[in-house]
Amino acid sequence: MTFGKWGRLIPLSLAGGRHLTFKKVFNFFRCEAECFLHVERPKSMPYSAIIEPTNICNLQCPYCPTGAGRDSGRKKTMLDLSLAESFINTLAPYLISANFYNWGEPLLHPQIDALVRMCHERNIFTSLSTNLNIRELDVLERVCKAGLDHMVVSCSGATQEVYETYHRGGNLDKLVAGLKYLRDLKKRSGSRLPVVELHYIFFKHNQHELEAARQIAKDMGVTAFRIMDGSGPEEALVEARDDPKYILSDVKHCHQLWHLTVLNADGGITPCYYLYFKQDNFADLAKDHWRNVRNNESYVLARKLFSPSCAGDLDTNLVHPCLKCEKVHQQKHLKEYLSLNKNAKKSHRTGGP
Ligand code: SF4
Numbered sequence: 612m613t614f615g616k617w618g619r620l621i622p623l624s625l626a627g628g629r630h631l632t633f634k635k636v637f638n639f640f641r642c643e644a645e646c647f648l649h650v651e652r653p654k655s656m657p658y659s660a661i662i663e664p665t666n667i668c669n670l671q672c673p674y675c676p677t678g679a680g681r682d683s684g685r686k687k688t689m690l691d692l693s694l695a696e697s698f699i700n701t702l703a704p705y706l707i708s709a710n711f712y713n714w715g716e717p718l719l720h721p722q723i724d725a726l727v728r729m730c731h732e733r734n735i736f737t738s739l740s741t742n743l744n745i746r747e748l749d750v751l752e753r754v755c756k757a758g759l760d761h762m763v764v765s766c767s768g769a770t771q772e773v774y775e776t777y778h779r780g781g782n783l784d785k786l787v788a789g790l791k792y793l794r795d796l797k798k799r800s801g802s803r804l805p806v807v808e809l810h811y812i813f814f815k816h817n818q819h820e821l822e823a824a825r826q827i828a829k830d831m832g833v834t835a836f837r838i839m840d841g842s843g844p845e846e847a848l849v850e851a852r853d854d855p856k857y858i859l860s861d862v863k864h865c866h867q868l869w870h871l872t873v874l875n876a877d878g879g880i881t882p883c884y885y886l887y888f889k890q891d892n893f894a895d896l897a898k899d900h901w902r903n904v905r906n907n908e909s910y911v912l913a914r915k916l917f918s919p920s921c922a923g924d925l926d927t928n929l930v931h932p933c934l935k936c937e938k939v940h941q942q943k944h945l946k947e948y949l950s951l952n953k954n955a956k957k958s959h960r961t962g963g964p
Pocket of ligand 1: 865866867868882883884885886913932933936937938939
């Protein structure tokens with residue numbers, strides 16, 4: 612059965628709801644309240660984590676910094692399991708979801724199922740995003756058996772020619788074979804999980820294949836089909852659609868500094884999935900325990916940027932990764948400060964166009 616845009620929330624809520632505990636719900640509301648009040652040193656913990664299994668990818672999508680071969684300053688690596696375990700153990704009582712993706716293809720990690728299991732056994736909702744261009748399909752069975760709740764598959768065409776225009780080096784037949792494998796696997800096991808979503812990355816060059824891709828999703832028993840605006844140079848993009856959820860400039864406040872944390876494959880901690888470069892790390896988990904990171908100087912300074920009452924505390928020579936972020940440059944109370952700080956130049960957080 613294929614659900615519509617909002618209908619996808621039904622199977623996702625069913626999958627996610629079973630992981631909730633009183634402690635997690637309490638932490639969630641506390642975290643939201645502290646975010647709303649711009650508390651610089653929150654007592655709550657993040658309720659969502661991105662865990663990057665690897666920063667290596669098998670495709671070369673041109674507008675992705677990894678695909679484009681942009682040097683992040685990080686070594687190309689697979690996430691160390693013991694590092695992941697210490698991170699997950701600290702956050703597990705509070706985490707509602709763990710998301711396996713960032714700047715690489717997660718299914719390339721040889722122990723991806725162990726990472727999923729580690730979270731599943733600690734009662735955390737697990738999600739993974741993949742290009743599904745994999746040779747050994749049995750990895751899908753392994754992650755499903757490990758307890759994966761949600762899988763996002765990215766696609767950008769319904770014919771090989773259009774698909775490989777963006778998913779460079781990709782093979783549409785492999786993607787469809789993967790979807791079919793998942794459909795059959797779920798049928799065999801009688802399980803509704805993982806919820807499978809196909810994300811159609813929408814560009815000018817692939818608009819005409821949208822409906823054909825939707826049909827593929829339907830035929831392959833995908834739970835939900837979503838259209839995601841591509842990012843890249845203006846000439847590649849379709850003009851902003853009316854749906855307010857796509858208008859990023861309306862997002863006035865950074866919630867991620869409170870509710871999210873990102874463990875990069877090399878052990879670097881960043882506050883959000885936008886920060887790509889090693890020099891933008893807020894901490895390095897190989898050298899520091901996560902408990903010391905939550906309210907370290909980088910985090911506290913970043914939160915102060917969003918608090919009108921703290922603007923006066925900010926040094927005009929401050930160097931900070933968030934100073935290049937669009938969200939910071941949207942803050943009315945920072946207008947004067949940003950004009951005085953010569954390090955506060957707005958730029959793409961992944962160094963892209
Ligand atoms: S870079 Fe932007 S989105 Fe990321 S944590 Fe900083 S302010 Fe928030």
